[in-house]
Amino acid sequence: MTENEEGWLYEISPKRKLIDLNFGEIWRYRDLLMLFVKRNIITVYKQTILGPLWYFIQPIFTAITFTLVFNKIANIPTGEIPPFLFNLTGITAWNYFAQCLTGTSNTFKSNAGIFGKVYFPRVIMPISNVITNLFKFGIQIGILLFAYFYILWTGIEIKPNINLLLFPVYIVMMALMGLGLGMIISAFTTKYRDLSILVGFATSLLIYISAVPYPLAEVEKEMPEYAWIVQYNPLTHIIEGFRYMILDTGIFTWGSFFYTLAISLILFFAGLITFNRTEKNFIDTV
C-alpha cells in the first residue's frame, strides 16, 4: 500500500486554503482564457448594424452629455482644458473600472450554467473579463487620442505630463480594484441577490463621488465640508491622476497615489479570498 500513498495528482476535499491560486493550472488553461476573451469580444456586437462602432458611441455621447449638463448648464470650470476633452478623459478611465467591476460581479450568476457542468479554474472568468475590457479600453483610448490631436490641431495648448510613465500602473490599479470589488460582490451575490441590484445603480452614482464630471479642486473649493467623501475615495485619485498625466490638470500627490495603490491591492486580495471561499460550493446556492 505504501506505493499507493504516493503519486496522487490531486485531492478533492472540503478543506480550503485561504488563497488557493494554482498558477500552474491557470497557465494550463490559458487557451481557454484567450477563447473566452475572443468570444466576449466578437459575440457582443454580432447581428448589430453598427457593430464595433458601439465602442466609440458610448463614451462620446456620455462626454457630450456631461459637457452640456455640467459645463454649459452648471458652469463647472475645467480650466484651460476644453470641457469635452476633460470629460472624455475621465469617462474613458471610469469606463474601464466600471466594466471590470460589473463584468466581474456577475461572474457566478451569469456563468452558473457552465460552472455547474465542468471544472476549470473559476478565476479564469474574471480574468478574461478584465482582458476583454482592456481591449475595449484600448479602442476608447484611440478615440481619446483622436479627440486630443484634433483639439491640438485647432490650436489649443494641451500637453501631457511626465506622470504619463505611470500609465500602466494606473491601468493595473483600475483592473485590480474592479476585479477585487467585483469578486467580493460576485461571491456574495451567489447567496444574497440584493448585491447585484445594488451594483447596478451604485456604479452609476459612484461616478459622481469619484470626480469624473468635475475637478477635485472644484469640490474642495465649493463644498469643503463634504470634500472628504471625494478625497477618501480611491477612485477619485485614479481619475484625477489619469487627467493629470494626460492633460496636465488637477491634483496629484504621491501620498494619494500610494494610498490608491494600497487600497487596490487590499481589495484585490480580499476579493481573491472571498472568491476562493465561494467557488467550491457556490453551485449549491446560486
Add this chain to the structure above:
Amino acid sequence: MRTILTAQNISKQYRLGLVGTGSLKHDLNRWWHMIKGKEDPYLKMGATNYRDKKAVEDYVWALKDINFEVKEGEVLGLIGQNGAGKSTLLKILSRVTSPTTGNIKTRGRIASLLEVGTGFHGELTGRENIYMNGAVLGMTKAEINRKLDEIIDFSGCEMYIDTPIKRYSSGMTVRLGFAVAAHLEPEILVVDEVLAVGDAEFQKKAIGKMQDLSHGQGRTVLFVSHNMASIQSLCTRTIVMDKGVINFKGDTNDAINFYLNNKNSFITKNFQDRQDREGNGKLEFIDYSITDHRNNRLTSLISGQKVIFKFKCRVKRKNLENLKVSFTVYKKNGELLATFMSQLTNESFSLNDSDEIIFGCVIEKLPFMGGEYNCSVIVWENENIADWLQNAFNIEVIDGDFFGTGKTVPKSHVSVLVSHHWYLPSNF
C-alpha cells in the same frame, strides 16, 4: 492494476427550502461557532434523502459516507433511481461542487461529461465552438488543432461547420458536442447519461466510441445511466446507489439484478381483493409472482432475460381436471401484444384434493421492449372459464441485451424482439 481513484467517506449536505430566507442567520451562527473554534452546528443535523416523505429537518444528506475505489482501465457503472445521489457524486468528482466531508484522491486528470456542448455559444460557428468546448473540457489549442478534422468528421456536420450553431438543429448541436467530448484524452472520464440523446444511429456511434475508449484505449470511465443495456455492455463493475448511500458494489449483472429487484414498483390491487372477476369460480387467482430461473423474485424484468410467471389459485371445488391457464400482455395503450396459453402448448393440468395450485409459465427470453405493460390472466376448467382477471397486474420491462451483442433496437422499429440470425444460404 493500481487504484487510480479512491473516494473516502464522501458526504454532501444540502439545505432544504429556500436559500436566502434564514440563510443569513445560519451563516452568522456558523461563523460564530467557527470563531469560538467549535464544530459547524448544522453538520450534525440532516435527514436521509427520502424525497416522498415530509421534510422534518432543514438539512438533508444527498450523499452519506460514500466509499469506493476505481482501478485503472476499469469502466465503473453507477445506477440508481432518481434522487439516489448519482448526479451529486458526479458533480463532486468533476469538482463542480465540493463534498461536505470526506475526500477523493486521484492519480489522473478527470474530464467530466455531465452535458454535451458545455460552453457552446449560439453566435459562434461550429468550428469556433469546437475550440470553445474543447478548451472548457480541458484540451489545449494544440490538441484540438490536431484532432479537428477527426472531430468534424465524427460529428457529421462538415457542411455547417462555418455556420453559427444557433442555426443548427438540436440533434446537430448534440452531435457536435459529443464529437468533441469523444476526442478528449483524460485519464479518467466521467459520463452522465449523454448517450440518451440523439437518434438511434448516433447512439450506436456514441456507444461504440465509449466501448472503444474503455476496451480499446484502456481508459478509466465512470458511467451513469438509466439504460441497463448500455451499462450491461460497457461496465465491468457497477455500483448501485439509493437515497445517498451505496447499496451494492460488484459485478455488473449482479448489480443490475439487485437494482431492479429492490426498486419499489407500482402497486396494483391485490388479487385477493378483486371483486370484478368473471367465470364460474371453481378456481380463483389469489396471487402471482415473477421470478428468474433461480427463483429470485423480480419486480422489473429485462428484455432477453429468462423469466417465470407464477400464478397461485385457490381451489373451491376438489378433483378438477383439464385445467388450462393463460395470460395476455397488453401495451399501455390497450393494444394486445402477446398471449401465453397452455392450450397452444398442449399442456393441461389436474389436481386431486389440495386446495391450492400454482401454475408456472417459463419464457426463455423475454421478448418485450423496455416499457410498462398490463397483463390479464385466465384459468379454464374443462373449456369453461373458471376465473378471469382483467387488468390483473403490470410489468415493467427494462431494455436489455436481448441479442447478446450490446445493441438495442430503436423503439420506432419494433414492439417485440424475436431471436434470429442471418446467414448466406447455398440454395434458394
